[in-house]
Amino acid sequence: MARRCSRATSRFTGNIETHLRKLETSAVLLCLCLLFPSPAEAGLYTASDQILVLTPENVDSVLINSTAAIVVEFYASWCGHCIAFSPVYKRLARDIKEWKPAVDLAAIDCAVEENRKVCTGFGIRGYPSIKFFNAYSKGDSTGQDIKGFPREVQGLRQRIIDKMETHEEPWPPACPPLEPTSQAEIDIFFETNSVEHLALIFEDSKSYIGREVTLDLLQYENVAVRRVQSTEEALVAKLGVTEFPSCYLYYPGGNFTRLKVQIEARAFYSYALQRLPGVVRSGRPRPVPSDLLTNNTEEPWRPFNSSRVYMADLESTLHYSLRMELAAHPVIKGEALTSLKSYVSVLVKYFPGRPMVMNLLKSVDSWLKGQTGAEVSYTVLREILDNSAQVPDTALPEGVRWVGCQGSKPHFRRYPCGVWTLFHVLTIQAKTSGGSEPQEVLGAMRGYVHNFFGCRPCAQHFDAMAQESLTQVNSLSTAALWLWSRHNRVNNRLAGALSEDPHFPKIQWPSPDLCPACHGVKKTGEHSWNLEQVLSFLLSYFSSNSLLTDYLQDESQVLAKQRERHETQQLALRRIERKAREALDSITQPPPSQPTQEEDEEEEEEEEGPEEEEEGAEGAAAAAEMGGKASEPAPWAKPEAEVGRGRRQAQRKPSIVGMRLRDVQEDIVDLDSFVNQHYKAKALRAAASSRVKRRSLQRKEEQEPGPVFGLGMELDVGLGMAGLQPVEPDLGLGMGQQRKRLQKRGLTGQYFGGSEEVEFSQQLYSHRGRWMSVLSIGFSKVDISLCVILYFLSCMCLLAMYLYFKNRLRLRRAKVALP
Template identity: 75%
Template sequence: MKLSYGGRRAQTDGKLFSLGGKMARRCGRATSRLSGEEVRTQPRKAAASAVWLGFLCLLLPPASEAGLYSESDQVLLLTSENVELLLMNSTAATVVEFYASWCGHCVNFSPVYRSLARDIKEWKPAVELAAIDCATDQNRKVCTNYGITGYPTIKFFHAYSKAGSQGQAFKAFPRDVRGLRHKIIDKLETHEEPWPPACPPLEPTSQAEIDSFFETNNVEHLALIFEDGKSYIGREVTLDLLQFENVAVRRVLNTEEGLVTKLGVTEFPSCYLYAPAGNFTRLQVHFEARTFYSYALQRLPGVVRSGKPPPVTTHVSTNNTEEPWRPFNRSRVYMADLESALHYSLRGEVAAHTVIKGEALSSLKKYISVLAKYQKHFHYFPGRPVAINLLRSVNSWLQNQTGDEISYEALREMLDNSAQTPDTALPEGERWVGCQGSQPHLRRYPCGVWTLFHVLTVQAKNAEGKDPLEVLSAMRSYVRSFFGCRPCAEHFENMARESLREVTTLSSAVLWLWSRHNRVNNRLAGALSEDPNFPKIQWPSPEMCSACHTVKGNGEHSWNNEQVLAFLLSYFSSSSILTDYLEDETVILEKQRDKQRQRQALQAQKHVERKARETLGSMTDPLRSQPTVQEEEEEEEEEEEEEEEGRRMKPWQMKRRKVGMEQWLQMR
């Protein structure tokens, strides 16, 4: 995206930074040489370059599947075919790991590199992370050309690196995310002209520059992070806010006595919000640390991700969705979402398979078995009695199927309770509440699926299930066989293959699903599928569970897993699920009976029509009393079409059609 610095102004799709004097286009010592006109046009060029770079990454072939990284790891996968294109003359600085997939140290380091990619995701497009597997035949020469003699090797390539550049090696680099992050900042600050257009200023500011900041910058918030000279927090937060508009971040050293005295700063680090009128307030956070500053600043009023629409009001949401907006409590789970997820899962996704066999049939049996399970007074799916009865009925039927395949038509008969077992029904239709989106294509079913399986893992824990992997294994199988978003299914499978073996207890199953959900949130933050009203954050937020968050001795954010587990067990507990907006069970059962009556009427109608055709045929051709095989097949096809048509017909339409046929027969 999107940043350019020069003269006294820089803009990233509306995000402006004051860059006069020391705040010129540099991170330390580089001085701007751009004219005002260049400053105005450069951001658009940078954004176009970033988009084109991303497009090329999608087109070019991925690295070998045998490598240590996949596309879902947020690491650029380099090959002999794209390495020059992505590293040379790039508008972004690029960090590259050269590794060999057979190297034990590389294997051990790969989780750290993946974590680093997630940690600095918001630094794009100023900084990109990439990797190349030197063990493959096609990449071996590439690695030799870049002077690689041992693995793993990490190199830093400045923006606009020229052909033939071999990058700068990280010598004796740290094996932790924090240390690598600091190394990257150190390398950024050695950058000479031309400076990466998307990189914000990282050098300390002064009181003189701050006093004139709002004269040349049109932002709603200026955050000043006070720290000592050895701290990296100010620079880290500046890069963390790179992709957000209406906020600017500046670093102030404790030696800047004018600002320190003016604001009365006594703690380092600390963060203050400076207003255009000269007012200032301290940013309230749970811990004075990078992650907490970044989270709080990204959620200030008016701060939005670059290129994303601002959050819409409930009134606008009502106009943009197919149904009226349903006000709801964001801190609770709704049964309506669980039932809607079940409906779409079983009547939508599974229905796409006309015949269910092999692995898909096994996946379906596992899925339904978990949904229907009851143990120690706990239903794994804590639904209403009618839904639980239906799931039990379907599960019993499925487990009794001894063949290697079933038709979806037979399954649909069970889902619709065609046998009319009393008090048994799966509510039809979708009625999203906590999973509503501000647009019809946002959230909804994906949110419902995640919620459903979180509830199942918690219910299995409460029921003291014997198999820690029971629910996760069912989820993995279902997603692999039926989930409609195939790239999503592949990403989930990659996560499961990578770490599902770590789950050894029911508690770890609950935490595994939570941590992987957060990993997906990190990957999708800022994507087109992100709802501006519901940004994809690392959940639960500090506001929702302050005890879940803590910091290590070095100031790094850390999750308190004991507190997280307690929060999840409470949040997804059956006793906490709200039943607002649910359709009454008597209405559900009556609709089901109406549907069955329509089906029976349709079958009777088909019988009458078939007899009419036979009578008409015998009258016109007395010698022809038996239909041919072809005619029987055609009749069967017609019957299927008529049955489908009948399912869509209203009762009054069925009656009119039946009366019309009877009148025709009387006329004959």
């Protein structure tokens, strides 16, 4: 035994670096197996329990020629003793998790029909049974029975150490020597090893602390652990050791110092040694403090107090939870909708947020409670989150600003850290604010993680923990402690995984440095938690009065940004609507090359502007002459806009089925109709000017009737129907009234030499010309003549074609001979 141990010591000290490098790949693969469980899982154990689940497909690859020793439990899922032992076996797996490169745990359910042949092959007759398989076991090996094994973690751990010490050759490459060291070996240790720290644990011969700490530091570089028995007098005298157990750090040149720990026990030794300067996990680069100040992340590094909680982390968690994770669910319904309502309700009750954040959470909670349907749309929910209604003093800052949860790289910590912190705060607030339901916060957390948390394996692991023991929570205090213990369990499972930040290793929290009173030791030397002190620490650490507000965005700035964003969105929305209207109008509007009706009207308004000003001036002068009625508007008076609009409608050019005729500055003059050889446009302007003058001098009871609507000059664009346009009111008057009006206008003597008969005949002819203009839809007589000729020619052409084809058919008719 001594000779074998000596060979093991010599071999390990000479090739430690080679063995560790060979095991880096296997350690990473083991971590990946823990993070991504196999679909084949045993009845009492899952991969999240850090126990290998054996099946007929993987049993040979796990047990045969393995570089690590394997401890296997053979059980039946229906066995009551197996069910009672399973929690102990799970705790053992968590306790010796750091031993995995040298020792690993496995289990197989013999009650499963497919596994029956495997269990029979290993000679299993009863349950539970535990076997120890050496490293590099052969294919015909059936393992070593561990008979009468204890049902508690410490006893099982020590039995495994005993098996490791009696391990046959070859020795597991990753396992350091477990036998006691001597003065001679210590004197030449640094000549054959390149580690920075050598830890010497002095203990009695019956103590297991030295061997346990040695295996606990198995996955760490730059530190080596050796056990020294109290009987090694020379070394004990050299270092002046008086207490057993005790730990000393030994350096080249014979320098040494005692390791300061709160209690001389395994857990405190392991924790202190793992945090020595330069000590890192195998395969990980050394964390350099200056790296945190470099631009490793998207934002500059924010110095923070690791013993406090920051509100910036909580608000960042809310933003990512409500705006990022929920956005992956366009429609939320069923169980997910119920979980969302419970989640928001708990936030409203217990989140210690700023007033504007609480106002937003209340509005979201009120909206969700008002939704009676089976589903909700996230798009509508997002409008509530963004406060689209612009409720005063209501906002949730956008973006993330991690402080206490920031990592050394963008993929470390952050949101998972924020989720744990958020729910710790909620459980403590429920405790301090006098909540009545112990599982209210935990139930909301479980529902949210199950339905919305993006990491699905993480959600499954958490749901498995909740299903296992959440029913045991019967008070608000136990709710806070349950969440704390499960958080530590997750830290234990993920310690050493690829997701662990080397600057912030996952430990059992709170550490002895942060809360010394939380830690204790049992009579057996095992570490224990003082739950009363732990609860007191949690109440203080996560209290709303202890939250730091550093790095928070100012409320006024947040609200101002929200208003600015809302105004920008509204402006963009109006721009889109305007473009949509323009696109719709372009379907019915004329081509851009032709002047539109609005442009024509604007040109007419510009031309008529001076005349309207003159008319207004003349009207004002006439009103001044009327005496007492000058201060009141005449009943017939219309706004200038209406007068101009009526005149534009009277002068509007005709259009045919969406096509506008060219603008005619002057109509073709008919010498028979207008002997005065004045153009129509000038006559119309002169008549309009005279009519306005006459109206301004007319009494209220002598007002001329409103415009009479007749067949207009413009065809409807869409339907091709003639519209109604106001025509000259002169057409509806009698002959005497027309003479009187013409006399008032002063046109008789000016244009027609004072002959009433000539005047009347010319007026009738003028009216007949207007009706002809209406019927011809604005065409001249030449245009009408051309249309008639073309129509006649087309008819003659069709008749000729008909006669031609009729003759051809007659010629082709077959001749029938008579008998």
